[in-house]
Every structure is written in C-alpha cells, then in structure tokens.
Amino acid sequence: MSQVRVRFAPSPTGFFHIGSARTALFNWLYARHTGGVFVLRVEDTDQARNSEEFLDLIYDSLTWLGMTWDEGPKIGGNYGPYRQSERGDIYKAYLAKLTAAGRTYEKDGAVWFKLLGERSEVYDDHRKKTVTKVANTPAVIEDQIRGRVERVEDEDFVIVRSDGNPVFHLVNVVDDIAMKITHVIRGEDHLSNTSKHVELFKAFGAPVPVYAHIPLILKQNGPGKMSKRDQGALIEDYRKRGYLPEALVNFLSLLGWNPGGDREKMPIEEIIRLFDLPAVNQSNARFDDKKLAHMNMVYLLEQPADRFVNLARAQLERAQATAALAADPGYFRDVMLLSQPKIKTLEELPPYTAYFFTENFAVDAKVREKVLAKGEPKARLVELAETLATTDFSSDTAIEEAIKALAARTSLGFGDYQSVARLAVSGTNVGPSLTGMFRVLGRERVLARIARFLPTA
C-alpha cells in the first residue's frame, strides 16, 4: 500500500471555526499517525465570497494549533499549485476528458455532468418544479467510520458555472485525483455529496479514495450543527482569549474520537499514536465550553514558570493592561506566578491582577458592605498595621506567623484579619493567598493601602 495522502480543503469565505479545525485535526492526525502526507488545499473557486484575510486566518490558525502541512500554499509541493483559483488549466484539461467521453452537455450557459441511465420527468415537491431523474445504479461508499453506505445519484448536476468557473464537485474530485489523495476525511455533511463524487471518479476512470465521514459538532445551545456564527465557534476567539493551543487541540481530538478507556489529557504525541479512523464515533457531538475551560486549566496549571509568565504578558498586551506591562519585570513575574494556580483561562488575568498594578483599584461595594458589617473591622486593621510594621516581608511563612501570633494575642482567628485586610488591600474578596499577596505587594504598599482605607472603614 502506498503512502497515505490526506488533505484539508477549506474555503476562505469566512472565519476559521471549531468544526473546520476539528476536520483539519483529524486529517492531520491521520497523516501523522500513518507517516503520510498532509496536504493543504485552498478551495477558492467562489470568487464572490473569497477573501485574503480569511485565507491568512486559516494559515495562522493552523500554525497556531500546531498543524503544519507538508504540501500546500507557501511551501509548495509536487502537485501544486495548491490554490484552486490557480488551477484553471488543470480543470479545463479534465473537463475536456469528460466531454470527449460524452459525459457533459451545456444548458443555460453552464456545463452539466451527464449521468448514465434511463430518464424521466418527475415533479419535485420540495423544489416545486419538474426535474429530470436518471435511473442510475447506487454509488457504493465504503466508509471507514460508517461502513458500507449506498446512495443513488439520480440527477445531472452543474460542474461549470455559466461564468466559466468550475464548481466544487468538479474541482474537488479533479484535485483529489491530481494530488493523489488516498483518504478523504471530511464532515458528515458531505456524505450525501459523495455519490456525486463517486460518479465523477468513475467517469474519469480514477480509483475512488477511501472515505471517512466524521460526525458533526453541534452547537452548544439550540438545535443544529455549529456554524461560524455561533457563540464560541471561532478559533481566533480562543486565541485572543489566551486559550492554550495544546488544550484546544486535546479537547477537539476528544470530540468524536477517544482512545478507549478513561484517557483524556494526552500529549499530542500520544494522540497521534492512538488516533485511528475506525475509532472515530458515528454520532454527532455537542460542543461544551465548560469542558474546554477545564482542559485549559489543567494545561495552564502545569506550565513552567517562564512560559506562564510569557503567556501572561502576551495576554495582558492583548488586553492593553498598560499599568501591568509597565511594571518591573520581577514584580510582574511574582504577580503572575501567584495567580497561575488560581485561574482557568488567561483572559481572567487582567481583572484578577489589576490591583497589583494601581493604587486606584475598584472596591467591590457588596463585598465591602458584607465585610464591614461584622466584627470590628477598624480595630482589626489598626492591630494588623501595627504588627505588619515590624514584620519580615521576605517570605509567606514569616507573614503568616506574624498574623497568627497577632490573632493569638487577641484571641481571634486568622480569618478575622483576612477578610478585612483583603478588602482594604485589594478591594475584593477573591484572590491569591493573603500572605503571598502581601509579600509580593511589599510592606510599603500594604501599609499605605490599609492607612488609606482606615478612615472609611
């Protein structure tokens, strides 16, 4: 058996979304699993709807997700060009073969593919018009995921538009032949197109590739498949929000496939090793952003300090958190590492860390009311300020011991000091450990904030 050749064939008519990314991923995984070739082919035959920006987005997104292509735009290959808009001559040559074989005819200025078989006129209830049906024999699709599927293609169809541009069905098949594609892995929405494609492969006298129609991803809320217009559908969005590409890839790999057993979080090498077509599910999967967020958290938690700080900086740049970016690098690093074990996604970082970088931080009114309502907040703050004035701020434990000693003297608990101190110093009731927060902020800032807060308590 010759080398596996698969292709991802997006059309640059819209934003790159979850469904496309998953199709690309399954193709890429299969190529890597089998030691085959992953071809990127741009299906830009719809001149009216194509755009270069969308095309760049496809390149960028694939690269970001780590799906490098072996042949395709930018890098070339032996079967190029890889943009269909540049392959006009090839389509003409193939079309000529079809015409020579008597398998085409013109109607309304367009070129149609002629099916073989007896013809009859039938009224189509759905389209509200009379159509010509052809008594054709069923096309047989041996699908790697669905098994044997039979479908009759019983109407001629357009392969070249009246404006001279070839249609998807033609170029798709021609390119799969010309690029020697062995396996076609695509969404199940193409399953009913496959009979058209099989007819074309036969008309060209070319071998039909192995098909694998993967289940669709359904939108999280409401009925139907996920589209680029749905919430959380855009890859670009996750990138902006600071999701880790490896987490997204891991999550996507599990939508419609699993390695068997209980394995979920896996390094990409492991996914490649275990991935195979027959293991792909047959039923559609509903997108779940909570599970994605969880996967992201698991990956975030294990990032080495340096990488996490770099990721955090990139995210704060996107959020234009100027105060944080202007801060001392050492201080910035301390703040981020303090926050790392606390967040699920990097997009939480700007609001989560804001008070570290400005004295002008917001105070949560509800929290303030709640915290000041009990005990003697003022007295606690005065005691704490006195203690902190002489406390060693170099380690969390030193600060912790000092506060605990204070609490012991006043017959109170650590918690009696914590909530009010946190409010005074950060304006909220959530955040990293109090002692870590104090250590990073430093004595001066902590004392100043308490002093400023005191009169209002």
Add this chain to the structure above:
RNA sequence: GUCCCCAUCGUCUAGCCCGGUUAGGACACCACCCUUUCACGGUGGGCACCGGGGUUCGAAUCCCCGUGGGGACGCCA
C-alpha cells in the same frame, strides 16, 4: 417531501464488533472535607442504556419497526 447518517447520565464518552458489568470515567451539578478568601485537590451523592416488537436461558450489546436528533437536496463549499 425525498434521500443519507445517527441514538448510553444535562454534556463528552467507555462498554456494543465476540450477548451474562453493582453500566465505568470526565465536565457540569449537590453535599462534606481540606483551607487564609476564591480556586485547586479529596471523599461521597444524584443522574443514562429513546420506545415497541422479535432472536435467546439471558439483550445496552444481534435483527425489525416506530420515535427522536442530525445532514443533504444551489450555477455555495
């Protein structure tokens, strides 16, 4: 309407092919524990074989029908 695909917790799924399990895991949810807030983590809990017929000693698992969900039916891809 016609054709095609599918069907296990709310969600992703294991188990199905090669019938015998207290139907397993993860996310989410609830409770408790841990704790210095919030998270993380830990323990426990609730939660599923779409319905009906077969076949069989025995069906989530095999077959049929129904129902439900999804997709396609463009001079879009």
